[in-house]
Amino acid sequence: MTTHLDRLLFAQGGQCFFCRKPLPKAEASVEHLVASANGGTNDDGNCVACCKALNHLLASKSIKDKMQIVLNQRGHIVCPDNVSPQPNPAPTVSPATAAPKPTPAAVNGASTAIDLVQSDLKKRGASRPRKVSTLTSTIKALLKQQQKPNSDAEVANLIAELQKRGKVIVSDTNVTYKLG
């Protein structure tokens, strides 16, 4: 018998709706774009198959918060379970068509929230937050100061990504760092 998940996966070519990685059924789950808790239906028009980890993160957030999480990734969505420790190689551009190198200021302006947080934590040295709650408020304040999205979901997402990068180790309510 074909399940709802099978059908969605087939329609998506066997890929996660968000990160577009090949998605084995065992790692897939049905994400209700408008959460069931918010009145979302089981219709295919409201459902996608995606990595379980991202589904867990999106949970019953409002569609606005979900869009914010997706948009914050700036078109390079990597679901929480699929984050690899190595950064993606930069796209190769042939020298003839290469655009002029951006100035350092432009590079800083384009830095992602995650890199911003990581370098800020690195700078803090011994005064890094030791508790998840403090780390959360520290990141929130930093994002706010940089006028970047700073919802609870965004901060939780960043902490999850730092963990995936192996930069932050969360044990119960305590945080330790491996920032190098």
Ligand SMILES: [Zn+2]
């Ligand atoms: Zn995914």
